[in-house]
Amino acid sequence: xxxxxxxxxxxxxxxxxxxxxxxxxxxxxxxxxxxxxxxxxxxxxxxxxxxxxxxxxxxxxxxxxxxxxxxxxxxxxxxxxxxxxxxxxxxxxxxxxxxxxxxxxxxxxxxxxxxxxxxxxxxxxxxxxxxxxxxxxxxxxxxxxxxxxxxxxxxxxxxxxxxxxxxxxxxxxxxxxxxxxxxxxxxxxxxxxxxxxxxxxxxxxxxxxxxxxxxxxxxxxxxxxxxxxxxxxxxxxxxxxxxxxxxxxxxxxxxxxxxxxxxxxxxxxxxxxxxxxxxxxxxx
Numbered sequence: 001x002x003x004x005x006x007x008x009x010x011x012x013x014x015x016x017x018x019x020x021x022x023x024x025x026x027x028x029x030x031x032x033x034x035x036x037x038x039x040x041x042x043x044x045x046x047x048x049x050x051x052x053x054x055x056x057x058x059x060x061x062x063x064x065x066x067x068x069x070x071x072x073x074x075x076x077x078x079x080x081x082x083x084x085x086x087x088x089x090x091x092x093x094x095x096x097x098x099x100x101x102x103x104x105x106x107x108x109x110x111x112x113x114x115x116x117x118x119x120x121x122x123x124x125x126x127x128x129x130x131x132x133x134x135x136x137x138x139x140x141x142x143x144x145x146x147x148x149x150x151x152x153x154x155x156x157x158x159x160x161x162x163x164x165x166x167x168x169x170x171x172x173x174x175x176x177x178x179x180x181x182x183x184x185x186x187x188x189x190x191x192x193x194x195x196x197x198x199x200x201x202x203x204x205x206x207x208x209x210x211x212x213x214x215x216x217x218x219x220x221x222x223x224x225x226x227x228x229x230x231x232x233x234x235x236x237x238x239x240x241x242x243x244x245x246x247x248x249x250x251x252x253x254x255x256x257x258x259x260x261x262x263x264x265x266x267x268x269x270x271x272x273x274x275x276x277x278x279x280x281x282x283x284x
Contacts, residue, residue: 002032003013003280004176005047006168006237009038009141009161011250013184014061015258017057018055019265020182021047022238027273029282033108033176035123035167036162040182041111041140048109049102049129056262060255062107069251076217080146080251087134102129110165110174112160113139116149119161119209123170124153143250145203162213166223168237180276181228183241189225240268 005024007017017040025047036044043055062068067085077122089096102109109126112138126133132152139150139157149156164170168181194200197215202210231237246261248254269276 001177002175004171004179004182005031005034005129006008006166006171007034007040007044007188008181008183008185009036009040009159010184011039011143011216012059012248012252012258013246013250013261014039014043015056015059015248015261016184016242016246016265016268017182018043018046019267020269022052022056022268023269023273024276025050025052029276029280030139031107031180032177033171033174033279034109034114035110035171036140037112037167038141038143038164039165039184041137041160045097045109045111045126045129045137048105048107048126049098050105051098054095054097055223056258057253059092059222059258062090062094063253069253074146078148080143083138086235087138093135097129099129101126101180102107107145110167110170111136111140112164112170113150113155113157114160114162114164114210114213116156116158116207116210116251119163119213121160121170122155122157123167143267144207144214145200149207162217163220165221166228168228168231169224177236178279178281179237181232181237181239183228183239184246186195186242186244187239189245191221193218238276240272240273240276242268 044056067080067082073082110123112121112123115122124136135152140160142158146156149158172178199210232239242264248257248261
């Protein structure tokens, strides 16, 4: 049975995921496939390129850099996170993304993004980490209202987490029957209705299908996570999540808090390492 690694999004809560995957890489644990949504895509891709420490390193270094994220960028370009800096200068120059290692690793890597015209999830198999794959990762992590839709392969795309909280059921449908699932909210978390939904609907008025998906998001998220938990109880997946709410918000810019979230991820992975090995069929 094929093994999979499933990574939830959550913006800078993804530093927890980075801590988990670094421990997995250090322990030599691999999977047949991996899937990421939003931050799970843009940070999780480093698992395929086997670059231990890369996302926590560049996030701590550049999280307060105006080229990385700024209100000015949002006003002038429509993107809170600077597209050229995040998806060209960072991976090509400042903290190089190892595309050769990404390409040579036989592990399949899927990312999901939301089609704003249909309000449905679309998945893409990333093969080489080049421009098209980067555009899909960017699309997966592009938060509504603070990002422009990414146009690629006949779609206009934004954050995959709007529709699919994790790629767990997609991975399962693709034949990955034993999945390690990394969530970025604690076990007891349930998503409530947003008090600003009327304003969000106004901001998304040119994407009515996306606005409707946003309205249904709490209900879908809670049902999805409940189903993942049921699969966990049935022994079909293994869930790793924070023991308590992480000390970061979605667009966190405090490097110390990012480091805290990362270390919590490392701690949880280290505590579960024996169970993870056993679950994916690694002895010792």
